[in-house]
Amino acid sequence: MHALNQLGRYSNLLYQGLRSSTEFRTYRKNLFQELVKIGYDSVPIVILVGIFTGSVLTIQTAYQLESGFIPASTIGAIVSESILIELAAVIPALVLAGKVGARIATELGNMRVTEQIDALESMGLNSVSFLVVPRLIAGIAMFPVLYIVASVTGVGGGLLVGHLSGAVPTADFLKGARMFFSPANLVFGFVKSYVFGFIITSVACFKGYYASGGAEGVGRSTTEATVMACIYVLLADFILAALLL
Amino acid sequence: MNITNEAKVGITVLLAAIVAVIGFRFMSDIPVFRQPMIITAEFDRADGLSGGSLVYIRGVRVGSVRNLALNQAGRVDVYMRIDSEIPIPDNSVARLTSLGLVEGKSIVIEPGNSERHLINGDTVAGIYDESVMEFLGQKGEELGDDVSNAIAELNQFFMQLNETLNDDARVTLDQTLQNTMQATERISSILTGKQQEIGQAIEAGSRMLSQMDTLVTDNRPRVDSLMTALESGIRDLETVRTELEQASVNLNEILAKINQGEGTLGRLLNDPSMYENLDSLTVELNSLIRGINENPGRYLRHMSIIELF
Amino acid sequence: MIEIRNLSKSFGDMLVWEHVNLTVADGETLAVIGKSGCGKSVLLKHINALLTPDSGEVYIDGQNIFNLDYVLQRKVRQKFGLLFQGAALFDSIDTFENVAFPLRYFTKLSEKEIREKVMQSLTYVNLEKAASKMPSELSGGMKKRVGLARAIIMEPKYIMYDEPTSGLDPQTADEINELIIFMAETFDVTSIVITHDMFSVLKVADKVAFLNDQKLSWFGTIEEMRLSDQPDLTEFVRASEYQI
Known part of the structure; x- marks a missing residue:
């Protein structure tokens, strides 16, 4: 019953967001602010995540396939395919569920409990349009960009570590990576990143927008937003894999 | 900071787009693998063929037609993009044919037996097959x-x-x-010689006729x-x-x-x-x-x- | 003119109040008093449709605001200036921008005109020097004054104060009371003050509404309140006086 209630409120918030998404004048300024906070400001951490994902994957794959029968190019194929299909979308999403999701939930939750959202409404401003819409749009717009960053740094990191550790020669890595490279996998990765961007920002907005119970309530909302966003990201990952592959 | 938010967003998106395009080309545009090989086939005519028509070898799709043009000799040069990595003997023949009754035309390459293989820019002979309707x-x-x-x-x-x-x-x-x-x-x-006998025979016949007459009279309805x-x-x-x-x-x-x-x-x-x-x-x-x-x-x-x- | 008719509200199973009838004439200052948690702020948020009642109507200048669609409701809200309990300043922008905020979104004034208006408004509340400070750098009383400067920037017809003096020292509280009177006299606005501070009530209000026991328990002028012998009201007033 509680879950259904929550789902209803969540849908209602999204509906209001959709309806007020035409009030561009209201959220234009906030949109660019959010695009910077979600996109630009997340680039360093996503680069870091990408490089480490690629590196670790290369080393571990090389370790597991160390039999001599399997050509080194297989490692390149496995690493680049895994990164492009799955890891470049999911791992940054999980990290950003903490970074972006927690920030959004805290911001909105704090605005809710200190009556700033009421203040916006009392001035005659549409608070959903002002606060939720720019965050949702920024999430949907910027996560694919971050997916590109993570893909490139991930494959690049794998290539580099393979070369430095001597586990996989660059030529072999590239040979394998190119052999299985297909635009369809990229499309799949992009779809995932869109969905994850939407999930993280919408869950965080929902939890923050309907926060209650003072500072403690904001903390609870933030935790819930982060945890729920992670769970839904993994769930969506599974559903998308089942649907699209 | 005097960089506006708009500029930051623009920089981020632009760089990502550039990196994406370069990465994509790097991953798919390769000298050894999957380099598209362009082969020309010369046909007398190319009715029904168009850019995008498929190219097959033994029923497996290996490429597509890029474009076609009339050449100096008044024949048709068909430029095919071969995506397959499989080597094709250089005495292969390209046959312009239709695989089905209603489908468009396609090109079927019939591999030859040569030891040497086609390379980019080579030309093969083309044969124009009539379609079923023409046949x-x-x-x-x-x-x-x-x-x-x-x-x-x-x-x-x-x-x-x-x-x-x-x-x-x-x-x-x-x-x-x-x-x-x-x-x-x-x-x-003979009749003259045997007149008497004939007379008797006539008599007999007459009798027989009268008998027949009665017979006929009796059997009139029949x-x-x-x-x-x-x-x-x-x-x-x-x-x-x-x-x-x-x-x-x-x-x-x-x-x-x-x-x-x-x-x-x-x-x-x-x-x-x-x-x-x-x-x-x-x-x-x-x-x-x-x-x-x-x-x-x-x-x-x-x-x-x-x-x- | 604000008319509240037969208004009832409950959160889930918990009844806040029911059958509230109240009228505030133009130019009046109404004080809504009552114990903490009796639903004073909830009543205030119904007057500009921040909350929706279970039943009943609120007429603002003859218009039932709950019958309006969201866009028109927002137009009606712009007739109100609202000073929140915690001032509800936007903590990501400085004092000046907080006060300028409604102007930027609802008017097409030039930057110069905005500056003039904001500084004028800040002068009313004696905070022209704090224009560039962030809300986190302001004290409680200053926040309320900035909030008030923001509430009047759109020249509203009605100003509503939610606990304007709570959490302030008596001197600062009195400054706020003076400001409430100043605003009412200078701009000829209708004011609704929600408070449990009887000193403030006696100073600023023309009429008093007493919320108690999940209903509007008493409603009348200050003089009538002094003479009233309704037990719960006299008890509440006396408790407040002892507090001073």
Whole structure:
């Protein structure tokens, strides 16, 4: 019953967001602010995540396939395919569920409990349009960009570590990576990143927008937003894999 | 910071787009693997082929047609993009064909046996296969010729038949007739020699006839019905004749129509030689039928055994 | 004119109040008093449709605001200036921008005109020097004054104060009371003050509404309140006076 209630409120918030998404004048300024906070400001951490994902994957794959029968190019194929299909979308999403999701939930939750959202409404401003819409749009717009960053740094990191550790020669890595490279996998990765961007920002907005119970309530909302966003990201990952592959 | 938010967003998105494009090209545009090889095939004609048409080897798609252009020699150069890494012998032949009745044209490369392989920019020979419809059209023409020949032969046969009936057969018939007359004379002399016996025989015959008369009188109804049946038989024969006549008229009409007809059949039948054949056949037939009509006895008299009596 | 008719509200199973009838004439200052948690702020948020009642109507200048669609409701809200309990300043922007905020979104004034208006408004609340400070750098009383400067920037017809003096020292509280009177006299606005501070009530209000026991328990002028012998009201007033 509680879950259904929550789902209803969540849908209602999204509906209001959709309806007020035409009030561009209201959220234009906030949109660019959010695009910077979600996109630009997340680039360093996503680069870091990408490089480490690629590196670790290369080393571990090389370790597991160390039999001599399997050509080194297989490692390149496995690493680049895994990164492009799955890891470049999911791992940054999980990290950003903490970074972006927690920030959004805290911001909105704090605005809710200190009556700033009421203040916006009392001035005659549409608070959903002002606060939720720019965050949702920024999430949907910027996560694919971050997916590109993570893909490139991930494959690049794998290539580099393979070369430095001597586990996989660059030529072999590239040979394998190119052999299985297909635009369809990229499309799949992009779809995932869109969905994850939407999930993280919408869950965080929902939890923050309907926060209650003072500072403690904001903390609870933030935790819930982060945890729920992670769970839904993994769930969506599974559903998308089942649907699209 | 004097960089506006808009500028930051712009920088981020632009850099990501550039990196994405470079990465994509790097991953898919490779000198060794999957480099698209362009091969040219020269055809007499390329009806139905267009850019994007597929290229097959043994039923497996290996590439597509990029574009086609007329060359200096007035033939068609078809540029094909081969994506497959499989080497293709350089004496392979490209066959422009249609795989199905309704599908568009595609190119099937039939690998040769050469040790050397095609490389980028090579040219292979092209063969233009007719499609099923074109094949059918050609067959239709052949069929028309066959029919024409058959009718000519038939015509000849009828002419020979007519000739036979007119000359040789007449002689033969006359001989037969003379033989018969001689036989009759001989019978007559025999009859003269045996007059008495004949008289007795007539007497006996007379008796027999009177007996037959009574017999006939007694069996009158049966004889009547026999006569009726014979009559109706004759009527039926008459009807058959009328129908035959009608059929002949119909045939004439059909021939006339076909004479004026158009299309493949028209072409088929408007072939003047065939028309002439048919025409002369009709004339011959007509003269034959007229001959029978005007003087049936000429053909049938000698065969009539009833006149012997 | 604000008319509240037969208004009832409950959160889930918990009834806040029911059958509230109240009228505020133009130019009046109404004080809504009552114990903490009796639903004073909830009543205030119904007056500009921040909350929706279970039943009943609120007429603002003859218009039932709950019958309006969201866009028109927002137009009606712009007739109100609202000073929140915690001032509800936007903590990501400075004092000046907080006060300028409604002007930027609802007017097409030039930057110069905005500056003039904001500084004028800040002068009313004696905070022209704090224009560039962030809300986190302001004290409680200053925040309320900035909030008030923001509430009047759109020249509203009605100003509503949610606990304007709570959490302030008596001197600062009195400054706020003076400001409430100043605003009412200078701009001829209708004010609704929600408070449990009887000193403030006696100073600023023309009429008093007493919320108690999940209903509007008493409603009348200050003089009538002094003379009233309704037990719960006299008890509440006396408790407040002892507090001073």
